[in-house]
Amino acid sequence: MKLLGSPASAYARKVRIVLEEKHIAYDYVVDRPTRPESKVKDFNPLGQIPVLVCDDGSAVYDSSVIVEYVDGLSAASRLIPEAFADRIAVKRWEALGDGIVDATVALLLDGRREEDKRQGAEFQARQNGKITRGLAAMERDLGANEFCHGGAFTLADIACGVALGYLDQAHAKMDWRKGHPTLARLSERLTVRGSFAKTIGDPL
Ligand SMILES: N[C@@H](CCC(=O)N[C@@H](CS)C(=O)NCC(=O)O)C(=O)O
Known part of the structure; x- marks a missing residue:
């Protein structure tokens, strides 16, 4: 494939x-x-x-x-749990990570337009609000846990780590680590994981 x-x-x-x-x-x-x-x-x-x-x-x-x-x-290395409640929780983490990426992409594309064609402060505030509230929810839900959900590495960690990596790449001025020490530590752990290291994105 x-x-x-x-x-x-x-x-x-x-x-x-x-x-x-x-x-x-x-x-x-x-x-x-x-x-x-x-x-x-x-x-x-x-x-x-x-x-x-x-x-x-x-x-x-x-x-x-x-x-x-x-x-x-394959049944090997299950990343989405089968149990209904766990599955929904992991998919919700994924939605949060993807949503942060969606808002970051929207800001990036808007910033590439000529100044008089940009959507303006209200639009930017709306997208930044999604990112800051999303980060706050992730920081809170991760808490003292090593993994985002259920005590094991899942798609939740992948979606969260990808969103954090994308913020570094596309919205560096946000400095998301400030105020999110728990997410910062998670990101440090994920960055050195083989699958993350191998797929690091190109600078935009
Ligand atoms: N919800 C989609 C979003 C995919 C998406 O937005 N891809 C972008 C690239 S990062 C794209 O193909 N943009 C071209 C377009 O929308 O015309 C997914 O998760 O796969």
Whole structure:
């Protein structure tokens, strides 16, 4: 199977980390959907990465569906617990991590527009609010625990670590470590984990 993604995409990084953790071999194809030569639309009508193209030619998207699919391919290193309540808790962490990435991407893209075409202070405050409230919730829910949920490494840690890594990359001026010492320690632990080290994104 092959994964269409790009080194700047946090959603693609989340999927790559899951594939690494599950020890599942895949071909990584760098495809930037905004480029005219992109093949992404042939596999995902939404024209977004990441897309997983299976050996039978079928495609799986978006990132949260891909990670669930990949986790279900083998029982080894389960990243999404089977028990209903645990599963929902882990998926909620994922939603929080992805939501922080969504808001960061929105700020990044807006900041790239010419100044008179930008959305303005209200828009920026709304996106920054998602990030700061998201970080506060993560800091609180992680508490004194080593892992985000259930005493073991799961997709919750992956989604949280990817969001923190993306903030470093795309919103460094926010200095998210200030006021979030617990998340800062989690990030330090995750950064040296093989799957995280191997998939570190390109500078934007
Ligand atoms: N919810 C989607 C978001 C994917 C997404 O926004 N991908 C961006 C790259 S980081 C993209 O393909 N943007 C191109 C576009 O939206 O046209 C997921 O989790 O897979």
